Amino acid sequence: MAGKRATINDVASLAGVSIATASKALNGRQDVRAATRERVLAAAAELSFQPNALARGLLSGQTRTVGLLTSDSVGRFGIPVLLGAEDAFGAGEMAVLLCDARGDAIREQHHVRALLSRRVDGLIVVGESTNPRPSISKDLPVPVVYAYGPSEDPGDVSFVPDDVGAAAMAVQHLLALGRRRIAHITGPAHYKAARDREEGVRRALAEAGVEQAGQTLSGVWSQRWGRHAAEMLLMAEPEIDAVFCGSDQIAAGFVEGARERGRRIPDDIAVVGYDNWEVLSTETRPALTTVDMNLEVLGRTAAQHLFAAIDGKATPGVHTLPCQLVIRDSTAPPGIS
Amino acid sequence: MAGKRATINDVASLAGVSIATASKALNGRQDVRAATRERVLAAAAELSFQPNALARGLLSGQTRTVGLLTSDSVGRFGIPVLLGAEDAFGAGEMAVLLCDARGDAIREQHHVRALLSRRVDGLIVVGESTNPRPSISKDLPVPVVYAYGPSEDPGDVSFVPDDVGAAAMAVQHLLALGRRRIAHITGPAHYKAARDREEGVRRALAEAGVEQAGQTLSGVWSQRWGRHAAEMLLMAEPEIDAVFCGSDQIAAGFVEGARERGRRIPDDIAVVGYDNWEVLSTETRPALTTVDMNLEVLGRTAAQHLFAAIDGKATPGVHTLPCQLVIRDSTAPPGIS
């Protein structure tokens, strides 16, 4: 802990110039003689001078700081988005002020006020699910971008993964493997993610003229439910040859349950998961074919559009970003496994 | 996006007082008449005035902001620490500026400079492992606290989980269950965490006068290694009745491998994991008895001590925080399972 920090004043007097000249020299302005600039730079280095971002921000009205407001403490979806955003910002010298509202609207309001008082240039709001959430953008003096969970207000800027398209892609993959008795196990129906993925399944099957094997099974997003669903499904529809699961946890549970009932994965039943949560998707046996929502890309995109919005070029609406199917052993063709 | 933001000047003129009086009224100072204070508060509410934290910080030299510097992008350990810190700060109106160095020293330096230029009041450095890391505190004008990964400099303030004690506790738990042929499978020996946990095993066994079953098996922190280790171990030491694993991933793999070889968990072999990574520890069958490092508590403690250090009351040294054994089915007494 050194003493008082050097100001541009100290630099100027050490270099024997005025603070205006010092400022110009440090910022690379042109009307400074090379020799003078050299002296100033040397003085700054000597004092290890760091310009005070507060003073600069006070003057310019720009803090080069954005607030990131997340609701899911556990961070399973928020973290990749955060990393993507931090990545996009890091390149441009931006900083991220992180706040966790813990799903509490009051706390969220509180955090928004605190961020505004710190004069952030913009806000990214990360939802805990893809369900639309109340807008906070009303009367806010800075632009806001919603990531993962879109705003209810279509005038806001939101970025969400294309759950419908991804589910369709997963089913098309199963169809391409020759599977025709395809079932779907997913999470609670009050999740838009569950409904969207079901919709994608329906579309892909309709397009191919194939009937879904049994009803969609809605439960929770857990491994336990996957095991339980395996029991029920294999009882009701014993001849299924493929299952698309709404999460990797469900898929891992299904694999376990199906194997206990003597089904081989992927030979008897091909399985596709969702989320590409590495600890599950790559470590289970067989490794899971699964949908990767590209959340880091989503976060980066949201950050880039926040930049644009700060510069006045907002692009209102809910933008869906494509997902990616990561193919692994759980849908390998029969001959190979 | 409203127009220009209200300043205390606007509030003062709307209330018909000077800015000094407005400031005093807003900050609850005593030498303001009640009626005047009322007028000022009403004016502030009317304009939805938010004091400019930059101006305030410029004057007071305190930004009520701390920097959190993390190295592990994946965030398995960083995130809980971050949440704990955010929790401790949130209560006191502090904000967290998040930076991810991605394990790159250059980038880290860059971030430190950026944070310093923003005049953070302090820094928390979160390591990616418990291996000691180079200090950054030298000549820094603000206090620094290290969490999870301690600083190499004993003059710094560091908080780490008590890996030795936790491993001993895990082994004592197995001994209390009557197990006497206890093996240990863990991660790479260049991790201090692996060496510490091994040391804890050694101490607990020595104290009880029990020999370890076979050599400690060092591999990687993966489920795959756990499966592989199960094969090797059951070949070399077929009569083991308990295994302490260096991570939940290894434990999950071991359970799988042991079961394939006909061992029942926990009846034949009791298993203890490490990390309490919920997706593994609660969802596997049987649910894993495991060590919880209380990382949120660690983060919160680090944050609180950073507060203290900001106030000039630093407590140098490496402080170890106790872990907690979470007992689940994988070590249930024989009769019950």
Add this chain to the structure above:
DNA sequence: CTCCTGCACTTAAAGGTTTTCGGAAACGTA
């Protein structure tokens, strides 16, 4: 010689808030 131009630098203002100090009014006391 005067005027103009361009260069290198300085002065001063601005940005929003807090705080110290001083002033004015009201009130009580002699």
Add this chain to the structure above:
DNA sequence: TACGTTTCCGAAAACCTTTAAGTGCAGGAG
């Protein structure tokens, strides 16, 4: 009335940086 005390409020400085405007000087053109 004169004076001291209390209460409430205002003027101005301070924090640090950037930038518009201005100053002084040298050299070239007329």
